[in-house]
Amino acid sequence: MTIPTDPETGEFVRSPNHFAARITADGRDGWPVEPGRYRLVVSRACPWASRALVVRRLLGLEHAISLAVADPIQDERSWRFTLDPDGRDPVLGIRFLSEAYHKAESRYDGGISVPAVVDVPSGKLVTNDYPQITLDxxxxxxxxxxxxxxxxxxxxxxxEIDEINRAVYKDVNAAVYEAGFASKQSAYEDAYSRLFARLDQLSGRLSGQRFLVGDTITEADIRLFTTLVRFDAVYHGHFKCNRNKLTEMPVLWAYARDLFQTPGFHDTVDFDHIKRHYYQVHTQINPTRIVPVGPDLSGWTTPHGREELRGRPFGDGTPPPPPPADDVLSATE
Structure with missing residues (x-):
């Protein structure tokens, strides 16, 4: 995997979300909400895709939007369906996600990213606009x-959610990548400083309240969680975000465990996919492709004590039922 960086500043350059059509109730972009029509393509390794997995589970959309899971190990053609029989997604009939991108735009030559929502009848990519996918x-x-x-x-x-999401995206979700992929010391140190300054600020906010906004889980919690759950497994070592481990930040560690132990969160997390993807795909950072044995991840199931703070995860709602059999992760079976 070639990591794009600015040759002058050494900063990581993230590809834009080129396909931004929306699937809406009124179909104003030409893509109406219709159960069974669309397929969500994810990698369980990817934090951006994991947002969509959590939201889909919490809202109970599994039977309305089907799921395709890509192999965590990419090759030069990016995300591939080698986890499926014959290396093809059984619904879309394709070997590589790029095929759906090129059906939507034959001359597209940009990045192939997840999450992606594909129109099953046409095989065309509809959107890879991950911030909007979950809101929709x-x-x-x-x-x-x-x-x-x-x-x-x-x-x-x-x-308030939008304001927090902007800050968390810039200084947490994106900053870990900007630190890990930086090609110059100054770019790395800038991302590192922003990351830990924001984590300290979030820790202060969460010391007196159970969730980021209001008394229930919101989109803001989901977007922070998908970075926190990967922190010790990959970002601390692989991306050199090593001022502290998550387990050494008491408030954030308890908060992350609270979410992890909530139905709809832990049953979307696959630490094996996460570790193999980061350590085996980012060969510019880890040329040996050796996947570390540690850290010990058993602490995720220990008591967190956050129930003492005001707030109920689902408010007046209920936890989701167990995931459908097709969605069960091997790590949680």
Whole structure:
């Protein structure tokens, strides 16, 4: 995998989300909400894709939006379906996610990213706009939410959620990559400093409240969780984000365990996929492709004590039922 960096500054350059059509209840972009029509393509290794996995589980959209899981190990053609029989996704009939990208735009030569939502009848990619995908699951697919589904993007809190999401994206979600992929010392140190300054700020916020916004789980918690759950396994060592481990930051460690132990979170996390992807794909950082044995991840199931703070994960709703058999992770079976 070639990591794109700015030759002058050494900063990591992230590819834009080129395909930004929206699947909406009124179909205004030409893609109407329709159960069974779309397939969500993810890697369980990818934090951006993991957001969509968590939201889909919490809202109960498994039976409305099918799931394709890519191999955590990419080759030069990017995400591939080598986990499936004959190396083909059984619904889309393709070997590589890039095939859906090129059906949507034959001359597309940009990055191939997950999550991606593909229109099953045409085989075309609809969107890879990961920030909007989860918001639309919450706001446009409401007709197909399960009974008791939480409101992950409550209207009264949207401005606050959006503000926190912007800060968390810049200084946490993206900053770990900017530190890990930097090609110059100054770029690395800038990302490192922003990351830990923001984690300290978030720790202070969460010391007196159970969730980031309001009294229930929201989109903001999900976006922070997917970085925190990967922190000790890959970002601390592989990306040199090593001022502290997550386990050495008491408030954030308890907060992350609280979420992990909530149905809909831990059952989307596959530490094996996470570790193999980062250590075996990023050969510019880890040319030996050796996957470390540690750290010990058993602490994720230990008591967190966050129940003493005000807040209920699902508010007046209910936890999701166990995942469908097709969605069960090998690590959690």
């Amino acid at each position: 699951f919450s706001t446009e697919w409401t007709k197909y939410h399960r009974d008791g589904a939480p409101d992950l993007y409550p209207e009264r809190h949207r401005d």
